[in-house]
Amino acid sequence: MAWHEGTYACGHTGRVQIYGPVKDREWKEKKEFSRLCPDCRKKKFYEDNLKAVQTAKEMGLPELTGTEKQVAWANAIRLNVIGDMYKDRLEFLLSERKPELHDQIKSGMEQIRNYIIKNKTDASYFIDRRDYTFTDFINEIGRELGWTK
Ligand SMILES: [Zn+2]
Numbered sequence: 001m002a003w004h005e006g007t008y009a010c011g012h013t014g015r016v017q018i019y020g021p022v023k024d025r026e027w028k029e030k031k032e033f034s035r036l037c038p039d040c041r042k043k044k045f046y047e048d049n050l051k052a053v054q055t056a057k058e059m060g061l062p063e064l065t066g067t068e069k070q071v072a073w074a075n076a077i078r079l080n081v082i083g084d085m086y087k088d089r090l091e092f093l094l095s096e097r098k099p100e101l102h103d104q105i106k107s108g109m110e111q112i113r114n115y116i117i118k119n120k121t122d123a124s125y126f127i128d129r130r131d132y133t134f135t136d137f138i139n140e141i142g143r144e145l146g147w148t149k
Helices: 022-033 038-059 068-096 099-119 123-128 134-144
Strands: 002-007 013-018
Touching: 002 022, 013 022, 038 068, 068 099, 068 123, 068 134, 099 134
Parallel strands: none
Antiparallel strands: 002 013
8 A cells, every 4th residue: 555646637636545466556546647636526526417407407307306416416317327328228129139129129118218207306316326227227117117026
């Protein structure tokens, strides 16, 4: 364990404690300083969340409930879930399954997405599930819809 000083991608300097075998430390140090510094990361996190609130408004998504910070964070998570995560999963399923199943897959996926948008308006719902994959949502909501037990 040792302290390493360096310059982050944002230009701020700082020091970090790096653990693990000596041979990995240089790589870890490089990786750490290739990122924004902790303060800039925090700032960017809030800025991105506030942007998500604006985007959600523009998309006409239902407003989320919770504290201002929770709502902002949850909006960023929700946009990712119903956007990129949804698209990636759909693309994957369509590439894996037979063409005759595609309409069914598309409609099922759309139902899940719409169900999330319409019914999940509590900020904590998204924050609690920030590590979920889209498949986790499919499984959980499939149960709520009575598709599976
Ligand atoms: Zn910085």
